[in-house]
Amino acid sequence: MILLSSLLDDAGNRLRFQLELEFVQCLANPNYLNFLAQRGYFKDKAFVNYLKYLLYWKEPEYAKYLKYPQCLHMLELLQYEHFRKELVNAQCAKFIDEQQILHWQHYSRKRMRLQQALAEQQQQNNTSGK
């Protein structure tokens, strides 16, 4: 059981670090953001202040623990009220999701294209060599 008083001591702080690390990375998930928006978390002043507080993850000494660095971009966007309001729409979340996945595939597509180009070149060399 996590004692509220333990938040004040070192172990509590370390725990809080891990929790905040997890939470901030969850923000990279647009579906989760949609979930939060629909349940009205973004309207809560305390939550908005918390999001502002979470900006400390942008510092390099903290950022190096992030596995999903896209969450920082989402965190920055979440500082804007307009964005928070838009996230209530499922289509908005879906759009962001699609764009994220497309961007995610960018490098693999690029690599595939390069490989294809290389393969074609090799073929040409072979045929011209013959």
Add this chain to the structure above:
Amino acid sequence: MLAISRNQKLLQSGEENQVLELLIHRDGEFQELMKLALNQGKIHHEMQVLEKEVEKRDSDIQQLQKQLKEAEQILATAVYQAKEKLKSIEKARKGAISSEEIIKYAHRISASNAVCAPLTWVPGDPRRPYPTDLEMRSGLLGQMNNPSTNGVNGHLPGDALAAGRLPDVLAPQYPWQASDMAMSMLPPNHSHDFLLEPPGHNKENEDDVEVMSTDSSSSSSDSD
């Protein structure tokens, strides 16, 4: 006629003297005026010469002024650029990170497919560039709301995510949740109430958070 002419002669001799004196007088005045005119002419000439000098000096001064202005502008630009350079040097020094760390970090985020899709990815593959539902629930946050741990509603609003339906997962399975390095890190200190207005960070209001948690416990957290 003689009588008249004699009178005229008499008159004339008297008058002649007068006229002559007048004439001499006038001539004298005239001579003086001539001298005066000559002097004035000389003075006027000198004035013109001086005016020309003044004009020349004026134009010199203007020229100097122009040059000084140009010099000032050039110097101002140079100073400004130097300041900008200094600023960027300072910025670069502040952000200096060892290349080794950057490479290590690059490895971490690429190896786990967090920023680059796996080469065999096809639509339908559950992997995503963000933590998925399953990963979120099996993390520390998700576990905190596990009712089997005696219902401590966590102090973070994110716990609301998985209230009520959690697998009984133990230690973090995913490297994004915690690592050995992370164990020694501490978050920035803040007193815990986020309800109060910033400036400065505020305390989280635990009561408020509990309310939020219970609100969300009803619906499912499937957000797809």
